[in-house]
Amino acid sequence: MGKKGIAVAGNMIVDMLYPVSNFPKPGELVTITGDMTRATGGCLCNDIIDLAALDSSLSLTALGRVGTDEAGDFVLDYMKRWPNINLKGIKRSGTTSYTLVIFDETTKQRSFYQCRGANADFCEADIDWDTLDVDLLHIGYILLLDALDEPDSIYGTKMARLLHSAQQRGIKTSIDVVSEAGERFHRIVPPALKYADYCIINEIEAQATTGIPLLDSRGNPVSDAMSAALKKIKELGVSTWSVIHCPQGGYGLDENNNYVEVPGLKLPEGYIKGSVGAGDAFCSGVLYAAWKGLDLLQGLELGTAAAACSLSQPGATEGMRSAEETMALYRKLRS
Numbered sequence: 001m002g003k004k005g006i007a008v009a010g011n012m013i014v015d016m017l018y019p020v021s022n023f024p025k026p027g028e029l030v031t032i033t034g035d036m037t038r039a040t041g042g043c044l045c046n047d048i049i050d051l052a053a054l055d056s057s058l059s060l061t062a063l064g065r066v067g068t069d070e071a072g073d074f075v076l077d078y079m080k081r082w083p084n085i086n087l088k089g090i091k092r093s094g095t096t097s098y099t100l101v102i103f104d105e106t107t108k109q110r111s112f113y114q115c116r117g118a119n120a121d122f123c124e125a126d127i128d129w130d131t132l133d134v135d136l137l138h139i140g141y142i143l144l145l146d147a148l149d150e151p152d153s154i155y156g157t158k159m160a161r162l163l164h165s166a167q168q169r170g171i172k173t174s175i176d177v178v179s180e181a182g183e184r185f186h187r188i189v190p191p192a193l194k195y196a197d198y199c200i201i202n203e204i205e206a207q208a209t210t211g212i213p214l215l216d217s218r219g220n221p222v223s224d225a226m227s228a229a230l231k232k233i234k235e236l237g238v239s240t241w242s243v244i245h246c247p248q249g250g251y252g253l254d255e256n257n258n259y260v261e262v263p264g265l266k267l268p269e270g271y272i273k274g275s276v277g278a279g280d281a282f283c284s285g286v287l288y289a290a291w292k293g294l295d296l297l298q299g300l301e302l303g304t305a306a307a308a309c310s311l312s313q314p315g316a317t318e319g320m321r322s323a324e325e326t327m328a329l330y331r332k333l334r335s
Helices: 041-053 070-077 117-121 158-168 185-193 203-210 221-235 278-292 295-310 323-334
Strands: 006-010 013-020 037-041 060-066 090-092 096-105 109-115 136-142 172-177 196-204 243-247 251-254 259-263
Touching: 006 041, 013 070, 013 251, 037 041, 037 060, 037 070, 037 251, 041 070, 041 136, 041 203, 041 295, 060 070, 060 117, 060 172, 096 117, 117 251, 136 158, 136 185, 136 278, 158 185, 172 278, 185 203, 196 203, 196 278, 203 221, 203 243, 221 251, 221 259, 243 278, 243 295, 251 295, 259 295, 278 295
Parallel strands: 006 060, 006 136, 013 096, 060 090, 136 172, 172 196, 196 243
Antiparallel strands: 013 037, 096 109, 243 251, 251 259
């Protein structure tokens, strides 16, 4: 790939994190065990900050929407900490999207309650194609960008049209999807896959997209099923890498349809402080490897290592390190 840089587009969110002793059953009371913390979140914020941390010399362009409120100021002020992130492509309107993140301190699982806000209005018209000079455009989350999830008479969805526009300009494309309950996957995700060079999603999203069960009765991934789902994603149109990640590992088909699998790292007891940004961190590692021209095995290793970095801190991006430090951690934890 060339060396112009990467654009990241899509959801810009303020995450409001509440730690709880356990998830309650319907109608039950649960105790919030600590203070609420606030952090940036969403595909755009998480992925672009992780990429900026992985390589401080990487040219990065942000494309999205935040509100004209204090929360929008909070997001932009935080992102300004990374001088290699260009924020000129950010539009402001309405209220900033926010997510209530409930974090179970016992199981380390989390649940999300999302308000769309300004993200709902982000659309292709917000992108100035004439000035966007990048090698790769990553966008997400499909199913959480209302204007781009709308149907399109030619391409299926407005998201698919946007991706086609990027490819017509020689820009490689990458997509991510949100883990949502419901039946919208089969209608909204496949059109975008036709115009994606890279697809990096988790096992829940892959299962909903392909209809292929990926986990056994104990919740462990099945390699043959992973391979079948990855092949299905390729058949739906992804040209280069299709990737699925879950806590147990990373799985992918490369540009030659070779299957690659990397097991998850065995983390020390007490290492995990939060899991809210691990999936985006994995995605950022794979994206960076693709941009650098590394092979898929190296991409899955870097993605796995980046996820481990993210897990070391409560917020989505605080744990990220440089690519060199990230891979040093990978080698240490793998040994």
